[in-house]
Amino acid sequence: METVAESLYTVALRDAPSSLPADARITAETRYARELERALGGPGQVAETLAAVLSLEDADAMTDADQALAGRWQKAAGKARERALSQIGEAEEAYFEVRIA
DSSP: OOOOOEEEEEEESSSSSSOOHHHHHHHHHHHHHHHHHHTTTTTHHHHHHHHHHHTTTTTTSOOHHHHHHHHHHHHHHHHHHHHHTTOOOOOTEEEEEEEEE
C-alpha cells in the first residue's frame, strides 16, 4: 500500500506489524507525508529535497550546503516518522520509504 502525495512523491510504510489494519497504515503514510511537507515547505519542496539528497549519495565530497540539506532531510524525516508511528504502538522495525513519483 502506498500513499501518493500530490503525485510528486509516494510514501510507503514498510516492515510494519502484519496485524496493522490497512486503514491505520494509510493514516500513518498520510501523516508522514503531511509532517514532511510541514517541515520542508510543501509537496514540491519534499520532492526537491529528496532528489537533492539522493543525488548526494554518489557525491565524492559534500559542501556545507549539501550537509545542511541532508541534515534538514534527516531531521524532518525523523520527526515525521515519530509522529506518524505514534498512533501505531509497537513498530520499531517499521520505516517509511519515500520515492519521487
